[in-house]
Amino acid sequence: MARFSNNVVVAAWHRQKGKCAYCGARLGKDDTYDAHHQWPAKSGGGTGVDNCVLLCTDCHGELHRGASSGQVTYKDKTFRYKHG
Helix, strand or coil, rough: CCCCHHHHHHHHHHHHCCECCCCCEEEECCCCCEEEEECCHHHHCCCCCCEEEEEHHHHHHHHHCCCCCCCCCCEEEEEECCCC
């Protein structure tokens, strides 16, 4: 699996103002949170900041367990994941 660099994660954290992109929970520097690929690498998604969203662990788990369509839309963002 392609991973995001630390610089990309930090840039995404600043872009999101330190909040989970799904529920808006605060992601403190000592908290555990996940970097999620909006588009999987096998679907052409890269490891740049434009493809990285940070999610609290609860939301990331729900995303992968959730929609059978392979995507969840929340506000103006669509999160995609690979089935499997």
